[in-house]
Structures are given as structure tokens and as C-alpha cells.
Amino acid sequence: MTEPTAAAAVLTGMAGAGDELQSLYRRLHAHPELSMQEHRTAGLIEQRLAVLGMTVFRCGGTGVVGVLDNGPGPTIAFRADTDALPVEERTGLTYASTADGTLADGTSTKVMHACGHDTHVASLLTAASLLHGARAEWSGTIVFIFQPGEEIAAGAQAMIDDGLWERAPKPAVILGQHVSPGPAGVVGHCTGTAASMADSWEVLVRGRGAHGSQPHHSVDPIVQAAHTITRIQTVVSREVDPVDAAVVTVGKFAGGTKENIIPDSAVFTLNVRTFDEPLREHVLESLRRIIRAEAMASGAPEPEITELSRFPRLVNDAEVTRRAVEALAAQWGQDGVTEAQPLMGSEDFGALGDAIDAPSCFWFIGGTDPERHAAATAAGTVSTDIPSNHSPFFAPVPELTLPRMVEAAVVTSLEFLERP
Amino acid sequence: MTEPTAAAAVLTGMAGAGDELQSLYRRLHAHPELSMQEHRTAGLIEQRLAVLGMTVFRCGGTGVVGVLDNGPGPTIAFRADTDALPVEERTGLTYASTADGTLADGTSTKVMHACGHDTHVASLLTAASLLHGARAEWSGTIVFIFQPGEEIAAGAQAMIDDGLWERAPKPAVILGQHVSPGPAGVVGHCTGTAASMADSWEVLVRGRGAHGSQPHHSVDPIVQAAHTITRIQTVVSREVDPVDAAVVTVGKFAGGTKENIIPDSAVFTLNVRTFDEPLREHVLESLRRIIRAEAMASGAPEPEITELSRFPRLVNDAEVTRRAVEALAAQWGQDGVTEAQPLMGSEDFGALGDAIDAPSCFWFIGGTDPERHAAATAAGTVSTDIPSNHSPFFAPVPELTLPRMVEAAVVTSLEFLERP
């Protein structure tokens, strides 16, 4: 008779944990918090980890770390991010968020877990509980990292700056996962570059205000900003090699208070995605050039560009990725894993391993009902039918998604730990 | 020995009223209130009129009317508007505003008397006091109208709807004045059309949100709005007869909350100025067409257009204007009055007379230090050197401006009243 694998043994606990997993998820979903303001979420995590008897500490403000020391053997780390987004939820779910939040600039906003970090937290807490409950099946140390502020590329660095790797044991491997619009429970993986670099700027366009009836007395910053946004479309359409990937998004535009007053200034924010440092530098330089040139075209002073965030590239270690994927395939069959292209999305996960030169692997796991996904794929309407991350309609199907996320966390963690 | 004119007699009171006029102005300037929210200002006006013993009543919410019945003779009306603007003052004056306010959409804003309505209130209250103090010099009835909400074309109609002309005696003539960037104390007048029609719209551009890295999953409303704003420049540049006058201003643009989220929608507001009904209709129709077309270009649903306000044309009666201007010229000499082109600015003053078919006259009176104005004129830099109405730097020189505004109100009022 074959001995069951450690994973199988740990996962026997899933049967009893399912209801709690779902209700934990709904609670997190209903109470999203903005980046670096995850106070309630951090409290809940702390309390959940503490009852398991492990060492728990706050790190980087609203970050929480739990260290589960289970005897000799390797140390690994698994990370979940915890923050939500300034999006007004429109899913119509019974547990949809109605939460409010306040952005850094003081404006208030609705808040939503529109990027699915609630699934990350719920599944990692549940995996922690199962791994703790089946301590006899494995040996080593797991560092559970609940990181705040991923959406603004602030949280990983904040935890490192707050002594993460002095206060927790240094892991040999760091793992992480992210829910995506793919078919529920299927892991998409890639080696090498796994997510794009992202640079975000705020651009303050400065003109000269005047009464709306006297445009000739003004230097109209709204017209200038509109032309700038129009003009920067040419960076991707004309300056980037068509076989390379780059994105320039203007996510926010704010200027003026009243229809008949030409304001003194307007603000817009840019988000730039690239996979490659020379291209990144080229795109950023082109944007700077265009922003300056459109100010010149308006006869306006040079706009002020403020860097909001800078996401590094996320690189998956080849060997760690191979082992993690093989472990998942052994658990689920080959249908459960699929090779994926690097994503345009960005992540500050990579910073955690870079700080201590630890190899890491980060994968995506689908959250969409597989039949719906298959139908949309057949119809060629995935992009319009299935809400993507950051959409106000983003809603992973929790029954199919969460258990697989728990399994993925358990199986890959055990791959890098030891049997006692 | 010639008897002094009624004006000269009334204005002898100016000697003692100057300090109070200036301090009243500074108080009003420091406490601006947004349109239809002029509660504090209305209270102050009420109290000032009440101490003069005249009949005072609220009308149209924050509007105030004072009726000074001084025996047999004609009835005239003089109007001052009372509201301020959502502009953050940058004049650096010791009595500059730091006031906050809340716009109709709930956003908070700094507030400033950037259109000089504080000068209108201060000078008309002072004129009322002088005319009251010299009741022996004239005969008839003056209706002092302190109108709210001029900036949003709401206050005149609100007063009419609230029974203004049932509650106050109907005047034979209605007068009003507005401070401008011209040389201090010089009246600019014109006959016939004196100010443009103005139409304001809010345009809700509806796209489809997505993560900022996935533009192909979105219909980007910020790009759509930017192209729309760019495209509507062609209405004035290509569709309006060059010898006609029209303005299309986008005074406000708001879309998105975060640089890496493409929002579902964006909003911008339009303000359109024309002098002529067929041209007005042509421009509005072209704007509708372009707004729809740019949505079509984006593959987006048709934007929602909401009318925010509609200012009628302001027409000065030829005979009333002639008499008012001659009275001012008799008081100040010909240098004190100058013919002016109709202004692109709009006014709901005209609605007050239109409601009862009373002829009216509305003039502009400069607020800029004459030497500064002359120097800028010589240098051809009036438009850049002298802040115009609605600018955060707009600041009439009160010492030179306010006494002349009081004189103008007294002199023109007496022109249409009788000597006892």
C-alpha cells in the first residue's frame, strides 16, 4: 500500500474547511480597504494566524507576517497581498462592497476588491490553517506574508524597509499566486519575465485660467491635456516595435471646477507597461518629450511630472517554476496547468525575493466558470464577456476558485519542504 | 446760484461712507459663497437694508429684495448679484478668501469672489444707504434686488418664480452693473445685444473599464473624451463664419480614480457662447454630432448630454441706455463713459425685465488701476497682464472702483426718478 503524499494528507482537511473558506472570503470581499490602509484586514489576519499559535508580527504598517516553525528543514515563504481598489462595485453580488475610502489626495471614493486580493488572503489563511493542522506531515518553516499596498507598488518595499528579512527567517524560495480571468482553478505559469514593469506618473499641466467666454485670455490646460493624451497614442502606435509589447494608459484626468471657467491647470495620470529596460526608457522619454512639446504648442510652461510608483519586472526562477508546476500537475493532471504569456499586469512581489536574492515563482490561477470561459473563447468574446481584473464587474466564482487556490498553496509549499 | 443736482446732493454722503464701503467690501470678499448658497451674504444684506427701515423680503431662496418707497413718482429697480465661484483665490490680498464650499455634485472646493459680485453688493448697499439718507432730494420708489445664483443662470428665474414681481412693485426701468478688467471707474456701454447667450452641458462619456494594462478589454472613456475635446475645436475653427463670434469652452474634465485603472466613464462640461439664435442652434447641433461621432469612433454607447444652464441674450434698451450714459457723462465727463462691444460673457439679468416687459440697461465698469491699464494697453499685454473675471488673481482696486460704482448706481437711478 502506497503512503499518501504529504499534500493529500494535508488536504484531507479541506472537506471541513470549505464553508469557513467561503464565508471568510465573503467577509473580506464586503470590507475592502485601500492600499496601505488595510487596518481591518490586517487585524483579521493577525487574529486568524494567532489562534494557530504561530509567531505573528506587523511589518510595513498594515502588513502581517506569520512564521510557522515546524522543525528542521527548509524555510519557504508564501505571499498574499491584501489591498483593494478605488472602484465602485457593480457585480450585484449579495456580498458586494459598499465601502468608502479616502485617496491620498483627500478625495473620497468607493472601494472594491476588484483585483481579487480577497481570494489571495482567504486561500492563504485557509492553507495556513490546514498546514498547521497537519504539521505531522511535513517539516521545515513557512513564512506567511500578508503584504499591503501592492496596487501602488508600495507594500513590498515597506515590509522590507521595516525589517522583514531581519525579523523573519530568510526563505530558500518565495511563492505567490494571483487570481485571473482564466478558467477557474487552472494555473497559468511562465518562466523568466512574468509580469511587466510599470511606471506611473502624475502630470500637472499648467495653463492660465480665464472666464470661459475669453479663451484668448487663457492658456487652456484642458485643451492642452486633451491634445497631449491624443498625441501620446502615437508612442505605442508608431514608436514601439509592433512585435514588442507596451501600454500607455491615462487612468485619471481631472481639471476645472465649472463649465464657464477655464482653469489654471489640469492633472492626468499615466501608467506605462513594458517588459524590457531599453524599451521602457524609450517610451518614458517619448512621453516626456510629447508632454513638453504639447505644452510648447499651447504656449504653456513645462508641465510637472511626478513619479507615483515604479513596479520592477517580475522574474520567475526556472527551476523553482519547473518544480512548482510539476507538483501542481501531479496533483491535478496536465489540464490543471498551462503555459501562459507574461502578463502586462505588474506586481511588486518580485521585490521580496530580490532583496535577499531568493528565487521565486508567481503564477496566475483562473477564476471564471470554465463553461462560461469556454463559450466566450469559442465565440471570440473573452475580452468583452468576461470582466477582467480592476473591472467593477470582476467576480471570481468562489466555489470553484478558492479551494483550488488553497490546494495550490499547500501543494507548492510542500514541494519545497521536507517529509519528516 | 444754481441748485445742485439731486445726484450731487445724494453723493455728499459719500465723504462719510467711504471707509465703511471699503470694510464692507473686504468682509464680503473674505466670505464668498457658492451659487444659491449665499446664506451669510443674504443675512448681511437683509440686516443692512432693514436698518434703513425699508420693506425687505427673501425671494428665490437666498435672494433679498428691499423696496424703498419714497412718495409719488416712477418705480425703478437696481440689481446686484451676490454669488461667488469655485475658484481658489491666489491674489495674495490680506482679505483674500480661504472659504470652502460644496458643489452640487458633492465635491468640496475653495470659493472666491472671482467675478467681483462683492463689489456689486457693497456698492449697491452703499448707494441704497445714500439714497435713503437723502430722501428729500428725490421722489418715487426703488426696488433693490440682490440676486443669487447668477453664475449658474438660476437666480433671476428663481426670484421670478418665487413671485418677485407680485411681491415688489413693477418698475418702469431696471438697471444693473458689472465690474470688469477695464480702467477703474470707466463705464463701458452698448445698445442692443449686450452679452452673449450661453448654453452649458455636462457630457457623460460611457466606455468600459479595465485594468490599465489591458486596454483591449476596455473602451477607454478618457481617450474618447480627449479626442472629443480635440475634435470640437473644429466647430469654431471651421464651422463658424469667421466674422461671427462663438466660443466653445470645456471648463471641467473628470474621469478615473487611479492611474492603472481604465474607468467606465468620464465627464466633461461644455460652455457655448453665441449672439445669434441660428448660429447657436448650428453650434449646439454640431457639438451633439461630434460627441456622438467620437463615441461611435470608440465603439462606445452614445454619451449622455445634460443641460446645466441656458443664459438668454441680454438686450439693452436704446432709450434707457442713452439716458443712463448721458447722466453718467454729465457726472464724470465724457472720459468716464466709453462705447463697448457686446461681451462674450453671459448674464441672467435680462430675465428680470423680460418677465414683465420692462426695458433695462446693464453696463460694465472697470476695476483696474488706470495707469496699469494704460501701460498694458500700450504694451499690447492687457490680456496677459490684467487678470480677467473668473481668474484666481482677479482683484479690482477697491479704492478707485467702489466709489465710482456707488456714484453710477445713484446717478443712473436718479435719472429715472423725479425731483420732489
Next chain:
Amino acid sequence: MTEPTAAAAVLTGMAGAGDELQSLYRRLHAHPELSMQEHRTAGLIEQRLAVLGMTVFRCGGTGVVGVLDNGPGPTIAFRADTDALPVEERTGLTYASTADGTLADGTSTKVMHACGHDTHVASLLTAASLLHGARAEWSGTIVFIFQPGEEIAAGAQAMIDDGLWERAPKPAVILGQHVSPGPAGVVGHCTGTAASMADSWEVLVRGRGAHGSQPHHSVDPIVQAAHTITRIQTVVSREVDPVDAAVVTVGKFAGGTKENIIPDSAVFTLNVRTFDEPLREHVLESLRRIIRAEAMASGAPEPEITELSRFPRLVNDAEVTRRAVEALAAQWGQDGVTEAQPLMGSEDFGALGDAIDAPSCFWFIGGTDPERHAAATAAGTVSTDIPSNHSPFFAPVPELTLPRMVEAAVVTSLEFLERP
């Protein structure tokens, strides 16, 4: 019995001249020639003037001057311009042009009298014939000026440079007329500025060519030019005082030879109209700034701007205009003359008088069937229903228009000559 006026006497000749006038017009219309290439037209004019026995000479290349010396008295000049345009006629007239021509840059084009200079030539030749035939009725000297190259602002200067005023007697008054889309035979006149200044530029946008599949190897001059044209719409829409008049037209755009080659460069031409020197300078400076800025936005070298032509302002002398209009009103009644706004169109007519400080008057005379014009006016569709000058459909109704143009030339000329 009252003696008939000189005009009546001269115009008795019209009865017999009508058929020839119409056939001369059709011949000119069918054979248009481009600016400064009016060889055939000049030959025809020369021959027609020569048979009248007057002194005829060529001047300024294809210009023709006829001097009709008829005894003592004042000298006056009357000018007609002779050139046609690179427009492919689409009127469908039996005598429509099918002529070809070659532009300065060597490209071939269809040619059309789309500005009606054929009516100017036909009517002035006929007027010359009538005035010659009735020499007994008047005394003095008339200089008939048939000027080439008006459309490119080259011909008046070319004639002056070629000794026009040394070779012909200097006139006390210079007259000229231009057919327009107004009601046939009605003269529109104004005093002072009668036509705008016009500046024309050619802009050479220099990028870097590449295969159409490799935009990143190019600096795309077509995209740069398109953005420049888009951007310069803001000069009129935002930088010009709405009550001032200015036009910026891009009349030509040429770039590239093949859809899959990004060219090295592109060319467009600009035409700018203003009435006022400071505004002219402001508009030209703004255009230079925008052209440079859009090159900067593309990372391209500064475009080359070449001045193509510069039309001066056309000023009508008040006294000469008054007399000319009164003479026409005496001939036709007040319905035959109407005050007009200064036109955005440009003219080099003014240079002829400016060169010798002679006062001049230039008027417009309608060419549209009056019923059609009245119907379009009532329907508010003049601008869409009635082809304007330079349109491929421009077609004055010759039966109604030409006789009135002859009359106008005769009547106004006689006004400034003497009875013997």
C-alpha cells in the same frame, strides 16, 4: 427735355453688345489659365483693346494695359484680374472648362475660372468698347488694367515692378469689382478695410522614412502633419478673441507615394486671414510655435516654412466709395447697392493704388439668380446651396450678371470723369 446722363448715353450701346458679351464670357470660361500663365487670355485682351485703337502694352508678363485718352480731364483706372484656379470644374455647363495646367511644382492639374475672373475680363472689355464707342459723351483718360496672377498675390506687384505707373498715366482714382455669390447684379460695398490680409505658407514636415511595417524605424511625417493640422485648429478656437475674425486653412496636403512606405517628408500649405496687424502677427507666431512643437513631439527636425504669398489689406477710400455707390444707386435705385461686411477674401488690388498713393474702391457684385438667393436666404441654406468662389460648382448666371457688371464699370468710371 432733360439731357440724358453720360451713363445713359454710353449704355445705349448695351442693346447691341449683349450677345457678344455672353459669347466672349463663354469663350473665356472655357479656356481658363493658371496664375502668371494667362498667355491666351492676354492675347485675346490685347487684340480686343487694339481694335479700339487705344494704346496697348504688355506689363508684368501676362498683364495687359490699355490707355484710352479722350481729351482733357481726369485720369482714372479700372482693373480686372485675369487668372483662373487649379480646380476641376463640376458645373456641368455646356461651356465648362476641361483645360489642363501645370502648377509651379510641376504637377499637372485641371483648371477652372472658379473665382469668376472671366466675368471681370468680359465685362471690362465690353465696358471699354462702349466707352470708346461713346467718346463724345465724356472727357478724360481711362487706364484699363488687365492684371494677371491675382490668386497668388503676384500680378499687381509684377505690373508695378514692370513700370506700370511709369508707362501709363497716373490715375486720380482706381476702381475694381469682383463677382460674388450674392444676388445677381447687386453691389456690396464697404468703407475702410474691405478685404482681409492673407498669408500663405508651405510647410515641409521632415521625418524619417521606413517600410510601412516598421513604424518604430520611422519618424512618421504623415502622422506628424495630421497632428499639426489637428492642433492648429486651436489657434482660431482658443487664441483669437471671439469677436475678432481670423481663418487658418490648410488647403493642400501631400505626402507619400505608396501605402506601405512611410515617407521621409510631407508637405502642407496654410492660408491665414486676418484684418489687423497685431492679430496677424499673433496668429502667425502661434502657427510657427505649433508647427515646431509638433515636430518636437514626433522627435523630428524642425519643419521648413516657406512663405508662398502675402496679401496686404485692401482699404477703400471713404470719399471715392461714397461717390461710386451714389452713382450706382442713381442708376439702379437703392435696391441695387447694399452695405457689406469686409470680406475674409483677399485681393492684391490694393497694391495698385498704394504704389502711387491713389485712392481706390473695390466692390463685390452678386452673380446668383435672385430668386434662388432669396429662397436659400429664407431657408437659411445660403452657405450650403449656393456655391461660393473657388468651388468647382461656382457659376454666376451670366445673363443677369454680366450686363450689370458692364453698367457698374461704365457708371462708376463716368462718375470720376468729366462731361465734355
Next chain:
Amino acid sequence: MTEPTAAAAVLTGMAGAGDELQSLYRRLHAHPELSMQEHRTAGLIEQRLAVLGMTVFRCGGTGVVGVLDNGPGPTIAFRADTDALPVEERTGLTYASTADGTLADGTSTKVMHACGHDTHVASLLTAASLLHGARAEWSGTIVFIFQPGEEIAAGAQAMIDDGLWERAPKPAVILGQHVSPGPAGVVGHCTGTAASMADSWEVLVRGRGAHGSQPHHSVDPIVQAAHTITRIQTVVSREVDPVDAAVVTVGKFAGGTKENIIPDSAVFTLNVRTFDEPLREHVLESLRRIIRAEAMASGAPEPEITELSRFPRLVNDAEVTRRAVEALAAQWGQDGVTEAQPLMGSEDFGALGDAIDAPSCFWFIGGTDPERHAAATAAGTVSTDIPSNHSPFFAPVPELTLPRMVEAAVVTSLEFLERP
């Protein structure tokens, strides 16, 4: 002693053929001809093939086919394309082209072998001569295809329509090569999709002409086209998945004849590159939508879209490619071949094999001095320093490039033929 390979035996002839190869190339380069007008080139090819004693026939107008029947064994085909481009050469070479040509629309143009088809012709003629001279070394049949009109996707289809595969023996394999900006003599190869699909359109924008001073009487087609070109940048920047490849190039824009006439219409041409049929359809549909929408924004009628050409996808057979590349590597070492990404460039080569279901392989071969290429690569300036195909500066270094192209043709042909 090992017998030399057939390739080595055939290529011994290179020693004596080098000078003639270079002089043939310079002759072709100096006399380029536009697509489907390659009369002189076809004559030269015919004559060169005829002297070798093989069967030669014209096919598809200016196409030439030579059939070298050399006994039993397989039949293969090797294709060279022969046409040049409407580009004015700026290489400064002593043998640079000064040739003129006339485009389909009648306009004249300078012509240049800016895509290097002259290297294709010279090297394939030389290879044919060597293979003919060493007939003893191999057995089978080679069909030499000299195809016209590749640049307009017309020639391959014209040859097929003219009975190519009825008149020549059907080959088992079809081969072809194209010079590129890579290091001289290095073959870049890929399997599967090797070049993009390309669709070309001409877009006729129809407005309403008017005098340049009267934009309000016009519907300005140049402004409409400029806004359309500006707007279509958003297809690639916002509608295409960043990790997919697509290009939309406007290669030609022509509108108007004179700066002060707003024309009735303008024309621009579009070239669209995609690798994938659903994306192709999406991009074309978006372009149609935007072109229509911008006409609507102008109040203009719907533009007319005419398809100019449609290049199919070029697919390299895996097995044929493997064998061809291995044969080249055996000849030159592994440094001589390199895997390449599919190119955005398009080709109608694929149509030749598709017509008879024959597998084919098409590769690129560099033409740039290797040291120059290495320096530019190190400096990151390949795209700016090295002229790409279709540039007026495109100039492969013939001494290094042509012999390798001959070798490549000989070696790969022999790979699919037999030893006797």
C-alpha cells in the same frame, strides 16, 4: 578521400562568376522598374536564361519562368521577385538609380530598388548559371521563377492566373529568399507564420470645397482626414492586445491643390499588418468604424474605401524549413543561420505554393556590413543607424551579400534534388 558535396562542386564556379555577379547587380540597381512594369528587367532575365539553353517563357505579363530539366529526380522551384518602388534614391552610390516611373494613378515618380529585389534577381540568375554549368553534379528539375509585382501583391496571382502551374512542372518544394538589414550573409529563418498579412486600402474622404477664407461654407476634407489619421492611432494603442502585433500605417495623403482653396475631397492610403485572422478582422472593422465616425463628426458623407491589395499570411513548412536550414548550417556553420521572429513585412510568395498545395520555405538574409551591424547593436541604434527596406538609403553591401545569396540558393536547391 571524401567526395566533395554537390554544393561544393557547383560552387567552385563562384570564383569566376563574382565580377559578373557584381556588375549584373549594379546594372539592375541602376534601372529599377515599378510593379508590373518590369519590361527591361524581364528582357534581361529572359536573355540570361535563354543562353543557358533552358526552356524560358513569359508568364503574368512581366514574369519570366525558366525550366532547367536535368534528368530524373524531384522538381523544385526557386523564386525571385523583380519589382522596385516609387522611392527617390538617396544612397549616393555611383550606380544609384535616377529612373522615373509612372504610378497607376498617372503621377510620375522616381523609382528605386529600395527593397533589394535587384539582389534577388542577380543572385538567382547567377545560381542558375552555376547549377547549369555543373549539371553533372545533380539530377532533377529546377523551375526558376522571376516574379513581378510583389510590392503590390499582384505578381504571384498574375502568374498563377496566367497558367504558371500548367506551363511549368509542379514542384515538390518552393524556395525563396529576401535581403534584410541583418548582418550580411546571415540567414534568419522561422517556422510557421513567417510574415504578416497585409491589407491596403485607399480612403476617399469627401467634403465640400470652398474658398479658403470661408471654412463655414465648406466641409473641410483635409481637417477630416487629419482627425481620422489622428484617431486611428488608437486602434493599435488601445484596441490591440499589447502582446499581439499589429501595425496601421498611412503611407500616402493627398488632398487639395492650392493653399487658399478648401478642396472637395482628400485621399489617404492605409496599410494594415496582422498575424492572426480574428485580430485582422477586428482591426479592419475598427478602421472602418473610425473612418465613418470621423466623417459623421465632420457632417460629411461616408468616405469610400477601396481595397488596394491583400497579402495572405506566409507560412513556412516545418520540415522543408528544417532541411533548408540544416543544409545552410552545414555549409556555413551555425553562425550563418539564426532563428528570427516572424516579420511584420508581407509577401505574396506564399500564394505560389498555396495554389498547388506545395510546401515552401522563405527566409531572410542580411545585407549590412557585420561590423557596422555589431556596432549599432551594441549602441542600441540599429533602428536609426541602419536603413531598412523601403528607405531611400537602403543599400545592402553587395560584395558580402550577393555571393552568400548565390550560395544559399544553390545549397538549398541541391538539398531537395538528387545526386545522379
